Amino acid sequence: xxxxxxxxxxxxxxxxxxxxxxxxxxxxxxxxxxxxxxxxxxxxxxxxxxxxxxxxxxxxxxxxxxxxxxxxxxxxxxxxxxxxxxxxxxxxxxxxxxxxxxxxxxxxxxxxxxxxxxxxxxxxxxxxxxxxxxxxxxxxxxxxxxxxxxxxxxxxxxxxxxxxxxxxxxxxxxxxxxxxxxxxxxxxxxxxxxxxxxxxxxxxxxxxxxxxxxxxxxxxxxxxxxxxxxxxxxxxxxxxxxxxxxxxxxxxxxxxxxxxxxxxxxxxxxxxxxxxxxxxxxxxxxxxxxxxxxxxxxxxxxxxxxxx
Amino acid sequence: xxxxxxxxxxxxxxxxxxxxxxxxxxxxxxxxxxxxxxxxxxxxxxxxxxxxxxxxxxxxxxxxxxxxxxxxxxxxxxxxxxxxxxxxxxxxxxxxxxxxxxxxxxxxxxxxxxxxxxxxxxxxxxxxxxxxxxxxxxxxxxxxxxxxxxxxxxxxxxxxxxxxxxxxxxxxxxxxxxxxxxxxxxxxxxxxxxxxxxxxxxxxxxxxxxxxxxxxxxxxxxxxxxxxxxxxxxxxxxxxxxxxxxxxxxxxxxxxxxxxxxxxxxxxxxxx
Numbered sequence: 001x002x003x004x005x006x007x008x009x010x011x012x013x014x015x016x017x018x019x020x021x022x023x024x025x026x027x028x029x030x031x032x033x034x035x036x037x038x039x040x041x042x043x044x045x046x047x048x049x050x051x052x053x054x055x056x057x058x059x060x061x062x063x064x065x066x067x068x069x070x071x072x073x074x075x076x077x078x079x080x081x082x083x084x085x086x087x088x089x090x091x092x093x094x095x096x097x098x099x100x101x102x103x104x105x106x107x108x109x110x111x112x113x114x115x116x117x118x119x120x121x122x123x124x125x126x127x128x129x130x131x132x133x134x135x136x137x138x139x140x141x142x143x144x145x146x147x148x149x150x151x152x153x154x155x156x157x158x159x160x161x162x163x164x165x166x167x168x169x170x171x172x173x174x175x176x177x178x179x180x181x182x183x184x185x186x187x188x189x190x191x192x193x194x195x196x197x198x199x200x201x202x203x204x205x206x207x208x209x210x211x212x213x214x215x216x217x218x219x220x221x222x223x224x225x226x227x228x229x230x231x232x233x234x235x236x237x238x239x240x241x242x243x244x245x246x247x248x249x250x251x252x253x254x255x256x257x258x259x260x261x262x263x264x265x266x267x268x269x270x271x272x273x274x275x276x277x278x279x280x281x282x283x284x285x286x287x288x289x290x291x292x293x294x295x296x297x298x299x300x301x302x303x304x305x306x307x308x
Numbered sequence: 309x310x311x312x313x314x315x316x317x318x319x320x321x322x323x324x325x326x327x328x329x330x331x332x333x334x335x336x337x338x339x340x341x342x343x344x345x346x347x348x349x350x351x352x353x354x355x356x357x358x359x360x361x362x363x364x365x366x367x368x369x370x371x372x373x374x375x376x377x378x379x380x381x382x383x384x385x386x387x388x389x390x391x392x393x394x395x396x397x398x399x400x401x402x403x404x405x406x407x408x409x410x411x412x413x414x415x416x417x418x419x420x421x422x423x424x425x426x427x428x429x430x431x432x433x434x435x436x437x438x439x440x441x442x443x444x445x446x447x448x449x450x451x452x453x454x455x456x457x458x459x460x461x462x463x464x465x466x467x468x469x470x471x472x473x474x475x476x477x478x479x480x481x482x483x484x485x486x487x488x489x490x491x492x493x494x495x496x497x498x499x500x501x502x503x504x505x506x507x508x509x510x511x512x513x514x515x516x517x518x519x520x521x522x523x524x525x526x527x528x529x530x531x532x533x534x535x536x537x538x539x540x541x542x543x544x545x546x547x548x549x550x551x552x553x554x555x556x557x558x559x560x561x562x563x564x565x566x567x568x569x570x571x572x573x574x575x576x577x578x579x580x
Contacts, residue, residue, distance in 0.1 A: 027473070028483055032392035033404055036385040036454050040407050044419070044451050047426035051418075054425055109322065116319040127319075129563065134326050136505070136559040138512040140529050141548045145329035147540050148336060153345045187326065216311070237413075245415025247515060252536065262417045269421050269519065279425070282418045289415075 055279035063273035073280035088264070092284075095261040099243040102182040103236050106190035109183060110235070111228075114191050118198035128195055135188035143252050146181050147172070150253070173255030181249040186242075190235040197231025198224075233300065237293075244289055261285050334552065337545035344540045354546035363531060364547055371528040374442055375511040378449040382506040385450065386457025387499055391491070393458070394466050408455040420519035423448045427520055440522035448520050449510040456509060457502035464498035465491075497569035504562035508555045 055074070057067045080088040117127045134142060148154060152167040171177050201224070209219040247262035256263070261281065268278025337355070341348030358364050389408070393401055411419075423444070431439020472494075476486040492499075514529040521530060528551060535544050 027395040027470075027477070028391040028487075030392050030396050030400065032388040032483075033396070036389035036458065037404055037407070039385055039450060039454060040411060043423065043426070043447055044411055045407070047419070047422035048414075050425045050429060051422045109325075112315060112318050113322045116315045130323060131326065133556070133559060134330060136508055136512075137330065137552055137555050138514075138529065138548070140512070140514045140532060141333060141552060142330060144532075144536055144540065144548075145333045147536075148332050148344060149329050151345055155345065155347055184325070184329065241413050242415055245417040247417050262415070265417055265421060269424065275425060278421060282421060285415065286418060 051279040051282055054276050055283045057276040057279075059274050059276060063275070065275050073277050074284075076277070077280060077284060088281075091259045091261060091264050092288075094258060095244060095285075098178070098182065098246065098260055099240050101179060102186060102243045102246075103190075103240045105179065105183040106186050106239050107194075107232065107236065110187055110190040110194055111232075114194035114198055114231070115224075117191075118195055118201070119203050124199075128192075131188050131191045131195075135192075139185060140248060142185055143181050143249050146177065146184065146253055150177055150180070172253070173257065175254065175258050177253040178250050178258060181253045182243065182246065185249065186239045189238040189242075193234035193238065194228065194231040197228045197234075201227045237296075241289065244285055330552065333545050334549045337542065337549040339542050339545075342542070344542055344545065354542040355550070358543050358546045358550070361543070363526070364528070364543075367526045367528045367531040368550075370442060370525060371511055374446050374449065374517075374527065375507045377446050378453055378510040379503045379507040381446070381450045382453035382457045383499055383503045385454040386502060386506075387461050387495070389454065389458040390462035390465050391487070393462055394470075408458055411452045411455045412459075416515045417519075419448075419451070420516045423451075423516065424519045438522055440520055440525070442522075442525045444520040444522070445517045445525065445527065446510075448516050449513060453506035453509055456506055457499070460502040460505070461495060461498045464495060468494060497565045501562040501566045504558045504565075508558040511558075512551070512555060 053067060054065055056069050056071065057065045058070060058072060060066045077088055080086060081092070083089075113131070117124050117131075150166075150172040152163045152172075154166075157163045157166050169176075171180070205227075206219050206223050209223050210216065214222065245262040245265070246260055247266055250256065250258055250260050250263055261284075265278050265282050265285070268274045268281065272278075336344055336347075338350050338352065339347055340351030340353060389404075393404065396404070424440075427439050427444045427447075472490050473486055476490045481489070512529065513527075514533060517527050518530055518533065521527065526534075528547065532544055532547060532551075535541065
């Protein structure tokens with residue numbers, strides 16, 4: 001994931017100059033992209049098209065899909081969302097809350113860490129690597145580790161005589177456990193781009209601001225924060241997007257008590273066997289995500305316009 | 309100065325937060341007792357139990373097999389893509405680029421069900437009785453891992469400059485000869501690192517595998533997930549510890565390979 005800002009930078013700078021310098025010269029042929037692009041189209045775009053089509057179908061019999069081109073699934077969801085009971089509305093709102101709170105908590109936890117690693121530490125490569133390593137290990141294992149750590153009978157709590165206290169908090173198999181698990185599992189995704197932005201920052205600007213009479217807080221707000229903004233925005237995207245489809249953590253740590261869009265989709269496919277409705281819910285998630293990203297991109301464009 | 313100290317203390321706490329849960333899993337894999345939460349002395353017996361459970365060894369073998377196949381295919385597709393992209397016309401490069409990024413950022417559950425629907429319907433159309441199996445897992449994993457390899461290889465390919473390639477082409481070598489003699493030797497570390505990361509991504513993947521797996525093609529994460537319904541057991545911890553060890557070796561080797569090649573070039577910071 002860290003390669004992302006790297007390559008983006010390389011493309012906008014180096015690649016641009018070179019392609020101009022060597023345009024028309026010999027190069028690797030463009031058809032080399034064909035195998036990968038065919039793979040993407042056949043096994044990614046076409047499947048996404050399949051669920052778009054399936055979302056307009058209906059179930060016949062046990063789990064067969066009839067492609068009836070009806071809007072029934074969307075109408076059903078819409079009626080629920082604006083209706084009185086609002087079962088799906090609650091789930092979509094839960095998902096929105098999870099994505100926003102999850103993103104903010106990784107930002108709050110991750111920013112001081114990135115802030116520490118970027119300018120100060122002597123062994124910053126090692127410190128950064130230590131943040132990345134958990135990210136490369138199994139998401140599933142990192143999630144279920146909290147089943148042990150949050151258990152009131154965890155030996156540390158017993159040794160400290162805190163078992164009853166932890167028990168009373170009722171953290172495991174509640175929403176709290178879900179939020180802890182989310183903050184934990186997604187933290188590296190936030191720290192990486194934050195670090196990338198802070199590492200590139202010219203820290204003498206902060207010193208200059210302070211020399212000229214800014215308080216540390218004011219210097220932080222006027223210099224550090226704006227310069228860290230690209231990292232904050234990139235990190236927020238990296239955390240927010242996958243959170244909209246989070247499935248593992250609510251099931252493992254929330255005891256399936258709180259439902260989110262990801263669980264709802266999975267349930268339609270694994271238990272209810274209502275593929276058309278599951279597909280429609282997936283389309284709603286993608287649609288909402290696309291709209292959110294477009295608004296975000298627009299806000300970003302405006303901000304760059306005015307921010308100079 | 310005080311702020312810096314505070315920040316340092318905070319960083320220590322953050323690293324404890326990052327590592328304590330993982331270390332707890334590993335530590336409790338060495339618990340001699342039957343109950344996960346009651347320590348009854350150091351023992352490696354749960355590793356023996358895990359390695360004598362046919363479901364676990366079979367799932368482990370299958371996971372390694374799929375991850376290896378996935379890494380090879382992803383390396384080939386990703387590297388070819390990385391070579392083609394930097395010099396593509398912008399109107400063509402932009403959509404291809406967007407497509408590659410999309411495979412990485414789409415919520416995994418959406419891709420997983422899309423792949424499931426696609427494989428089942430394609431299997432029906434082809435008259436396959438059981439379309440889902442290790443093959444479908446491998447095909448689905450390659451989708452996002454080809455992008456991972458392409459990202460890493462392209463970053464290196466663009467940053468190392470292409471004057472050697474241009475010279476080779478000017479002297480009359482074809483793309484294949486140029487790739488073998490000029491580009492591959494310089495890109496090899498990036499391709500290897502990309503392949504190792506693709507391996508660990510596939511090896512650890514749960515959601516995609518879970519949805520496109522067949523009745524007889526359980527991978528290790530799917531096995532662990534199934535067992536977790538009955539709670540954490542020491543044998544699961546031992547299995548997880550082995551998985552962690554496997555992934556860690558892959559990641560550390562990938563890091564060292566990238567760093568060594570990076571240092572021999574300019575002594576800069578590693579890109580990953």
